[in-house]
Amino acid sequence: MTAPAFRTCPFTSLKVDRHAEMLIRANAVVSVVALLVGAVAAVMLVLTRWQAVHLLPAVWFYRILGVHGMSMLIFFIIFFEMAVLYFASTALLNARLVVPKLAWACFGLMVIGAVMVEWMMWAGKADVLFTSYVPLRAHPLFYLGIILFAVGALLVTVIFFANLVVAKREKTYEGSLPLVAYGAVAAAIIAIITLLHGAAIYIPTFLWSLDLMEVDPQVYRMVWWGLGHSSQQINVAAMVSVWYMLGALTVGAVVLNEKISRSAFVLYVLFISMASAHHLLVDPGMGPAWKIVNTSYFMYMAVLASMIHGFTVPAGMELGQRLRGYTNGMFEWLRKAPWGDPGFSALVFSVVVFGFVGGITGVAIGTEQINIIAHNTLRVPGHFHATVVSGTALAFMGVTYYVIPLIFRKKVAFWGMAKMQPYVFAIGMFIFTMSMTFAGSFGVPRRHWDISFSNAPFDVQFSPAVDVLLAFVAIGGLLAATGAFMFIAIAVKSVFLGEPLGEVTRGRAMAGVPQGLTHPPTHAPNVDELNAALHHPSRGIFGVAPGTLALAGVFLLAFVLYYFVNWKVLSFVWKIG
Amino acid sequence: MTPETHTGLQSPRGVWWKPAHKAEKVWVAIAFGWCMVLFAMMPLWHLKGGQNPSGIRRKVDPEAFFQRTQEFIAQYQIGDDRGMPIVAPPAGSDVYLTAMAFQWTPILQLEKDKEYVLHLSSRDVNHGFSLYPLNINFQVVPGYDYGLRVKPTEAGDFRIICNEFCGIGHHIMVGRVIVLDGAPQAATAETAVVAGGDR
Ligand SMILES: [Cu+2]
Numbered sequence: 001m002t003a004p005a006f007r008t009c010p011f012t013s014l015k016v017d018r019h020a021e022m023l024i025r026a027n028a029v030v031s032v033v034a035l036l037v038g039a040v041a042a043v044m045l046v047l048t049r050w051q052a053v054h055l056l057p058a059v060w061f062y063r064i065l066g067v068h069g070m071s072m073l074i075f076f077i078i079f080f081e082m083a084v085l086y087f088a089s090t091a092l093l094n095a096r097l098v099v100p101k102l103a104w105a106c107f108g109l110m111v112i113g114a115v116m117v118e119w120m121m122w123a124g125k126a127d128v129l130f131t132s133y134v135p136l137r138a139h140p141l142f143y144l145g146i147i148l149f150a151v152g153a154l155l156v157t158v159i160f161f162a163n164l165v166v167a168k169r170e171k172t173y174e175g176s177l178p179l180v181a182y183g184a185v186a187a188a189i190i191a192i193i194t195l196l197h198g199a200a201i202y203i204p205t206f207l208w209s210l211d212l213m214e215v216d217p218q219v220y221r222m223v224w225w226g227l228g229h230s231s232q233q234i235n236v237a238a239m240v241s242v243w244y245m246l247g248a249l250t251v252g253a254v255v256l257n258e259k260i261s262r263s264a265f266v267l268y269v270l271f272i273s274m275a276s277a278h279h280l281l282v283d284p285g286m287g288p289a290w291k292i293v294n295t296s297y298f299m300y301m302a303v304l305a306s307m308i309h310g311f312t313v314p315a316g317m318e319l320g321q322r323l324r325g326y327t328n329g330m331f332e333w334l335r336k337a338p339w340g341d342p343g344f345s346a347l348v349f350s351v352v353v354f355g356f357v358g359g360i361t362g363v364a365i366g367t368e369q370i371n372i373i374a375h376n377t378l379r380v381p382g383h384f385h386a387t388v389v390s391g392t393a394l395a396f397m398g399v400t401y402y403v404i405p406l407i408f409r410k411k412v413a414f415w416g417m418a419k420m421q422p423y424v425f426a427i428g429m430f431i432f433t434m435s436m437t438f439a440g441s442f443g444v445p446r447r448h449w450d451i452s453f454s455n456a457p458f459d460v461q462f463s464p465a466v467d468v469l470l471a472f473v474a475i476g477g478l479l480a481a482t483g484a485f486m487f488i489a490i491a492v493k494s495v496f497l498g499e500p501l502g503e504v505t506r507g508r509a510m511a512g513v514p515q516g517l518t519h520p521p522t523h524a525p526n527v528d529e530l531n532a533a534l535h536h537p538s539r540g541i542f543g544v545a546p547g548t549l550a551l552a553g554v555f556l557l558a559f560v561l562y563y564f565v566n567w568k569v570l571s572f573v574w575k576i577g
Numbered sequence: 578m579t580p581e582t583h584t585g586l587q588s589p590r591g592v593w594w595k596p597a598h599k600a601e602k603v604w605v606a607i608a609f610g611w612c613m614v615l616f617a618m619m620p621l622w623h624l625k626g627g628q629n630p631s632g633i634r635r636k637v638d639p640e641a642f643f644q645r646t647q648e649f650i651a652q653y654q655i656g657d658d659r660g661m662p663i664v665a666p667p668a669g670s671d672v673y674l675t676a677m678a679f680q681w682t683p684i685l686q687l688e689k690d691k692e693y694v695l696h697l698s699s700r701d702v703n704h705g706f707s708l709y710p711l712n713i714n715f716q717v718v719p720g721y722d723y724g725l726r727v728k729p730t731e732a733g734d735f736r737i738i739c740n741e742f743c744g745i746g747h748h749i750m751v752g753r754v755i756v757l758d759g760a761p762q763a764a765t766a767e768t769a770v771v772a773g774g775d776r
């Protein structure tokens with residue numbers, strides 16, 4: 001084996017394996033291409049559901065809806081996560097990439113698979129939407145493309161673990177894995193579970209598409225969601241890791257307690273794959289006991305994990321800021337935070353919208369009985385756009401502003417626009433997800449071309465409020481898509497035509513370089529003294545993070561309120577048992 | 578001993594299994610308690626609540642289910658609307674509704690405050706039963722009979738929207754459920770037909 005070529009990062013003094021670096025770049029670039037396809041599709045979709053515009057004809061609406069789902073949820077996110085896995089298992093640990101040739105082969109396999117899937121969808125040979133529920137039938141190459149993509153991704157997770165083992169054996173780092181890498185391990189384990197579900201469902205479905213075997217529609221739904229929902233849990237684990245990373249880079253966030261944060265990641269791994277049940281709560285195939293145990297991740301243990309991270313991430317940021325000297329009152333740490341650093345603003349909005357909108361709505365509609373008034377309505381996409389788009393995608397965008405200088409060694413292009421981008425995207429997504437959630441509460445179906453039902457045999461007349469809400473869905477969606485296009489323009493310009501990074505002087509602001517790099521968030525000289533004072537028993541539970549504790553109280557209040565309002569609304573409908 | 582001040586990017590020094598700060602402990606305890614409430618609500622609603630997706634569930638041959646629906650229509654048909662039979666089953670009976678691309682067969686006429694077992698299944702692909710404007714939703718899966726005990730608690734002229742993508746005509750797949758206040762007579766059935774929209 002040839003000796004690995006390394007370079008040393010001038011900011012972090014970490015050694016960076018060149019093959020790993022190239023793979024991080026390649027995966028990131030393909031990821032952004034998928035984001036572009038998905039975002040263009042998104043614009044067409046919102047302009048169609050806005051009944052006053054109703055852009056696409058029916059057949060293209062459903063086709064583009066499939067393209068949007070695949071491009072965003074699978075290709076954009078998973079290619080980005082491949083980059084995260086390479087980063088966490090090499091650069092973060094001073095370690096090398098153990099099998100570069102295989103890694104490139106995996107990348108090739110994933111690209112070929114993705115191209116096959118896109119080709120089939122655009123050609124109209126796979127009008128089965130993202131979920132491809134049998135017995136809706138697509139061209140066999142559609143299923144084969146997904147299988148190739150999944151095999152490639154599965155092998156990358158194996159390479160990730162191989163890198164970790166070799167790093168440990170070669171002692172490239174001291175002590176335990178850093179928390180961010182630990183979270184990436186959790187994501188990778190969930191990825192393996194997820195991709196095995198993918199194999200278990202897509203290989204039989206591929207054979208079924210060739211008339212070689214039977215697939216039961218209910219079994220399909222259960223196993224498919226073992227892939228479909230669990231893949232969103234890879235996103236959650238990866239996103240939380242990125243939260244810890246961005247917190248560290250932007251405000252010097254500390255890890256409050258390794259035991260608590262790591263245990264929460266373990267809870268994800270143990271329970272999160274049960275969430276397939278969220279999609280089967282009003283299905284005929286399973287009984288109440290199965291539904292209750294599974295939908296709650298065995299007594300809400302994965303929700304507990306998210307509530308823990310949702311506290312420890314901002315609390316770590318608060319303590320980090322306090323250790324830098326921002327100790328006044330409850331919220332000086334937040335007021336004096338680097339709001340002009342797109343890595344920071346993206347982090348904050350990601351945490352807030354993920355928790356307040358995505359988390360709360362998700363628990364409500366994932367409750368066995370409440371699902372009766374939510375299943376397949378716009379409440380569902382309202383929820384998951386708050387988690388995977390406002391949460392995961394926004395966190396990934398935020399970290400990209402650091403990846404560009406640290407990995408690509410370029411300045412971030414259009415710097416003024418970059419500072420605004422997280423705001424535009426987050427505000428757009430907030431309007432979009434809230435409007436969708438409320439429209440869904442009126443029973444407006446998801447995945448539906450025409451809710452004016454102009455060609456239906458019987459008339460259906462939704463409340464005028466629904467028209468207003470769908471207009472807001474469109475406005476929020478267009479704003480968010482604008483944010484996505486801003487991000488794409490920035491990323492593409494920086495990577496391909498960007499100005500080389502050059503010398504960065506500490507303490508001197510520089511256009512195109514995030515504040516976390518020009519002004520590294522170092523703690524005050526008397527950090528140990530400050531820390532001991534904050535931890536002093538006399539300060540009680542408000543010692544280290546009083547502001548976060550207050551915010552967590554607001555969150556809990558909103559959660560309890562929304563949850564019980566849903567039970568109340570449910571109690572008004574017909575008696576069903 | 579001073580607590581550590583390392584970030585998530587750095588390896589923790591020594592053993593990281595250490596007691597947490599009180600604030601974290603309190604939050605974890607509150608979150609755990611709330612999770613238990615969330616969990617308890619579901620079995621509790623099965624005992625005390627009126628809306629549960631339990632039903633009588635069994636596998637069924639899609640064609641056999643469709644045949645059963647046809648027999649049901651022949652037995653209780655009282656009229657039709659735009660070619661779709663209107664069926665008025667007696668209170669307490671088994672009611673059959675077949676979903677297929679792109680219609681709900683037949684139109685049901687039920688009585689308020691009477692219980693029925695509503696059997697849902699599909700003759701072809703997945704469909705979504707969504708009762709408008711009440712926003713009651715169930716998945717309709719081919720090969721499975723979902724027998725839900727339903728008791729309409731209000732009278733009205735309702736629609737069934739399909740809310741699971743089932744093909745290119747998905748958005749025109751609308752059915753109809755009529756709920757009468759009081760016992761149905763031939764005359765009321767006619768009135769209901771006239772009232773059912775004029776498209
Ligand atoms: Cu349908």
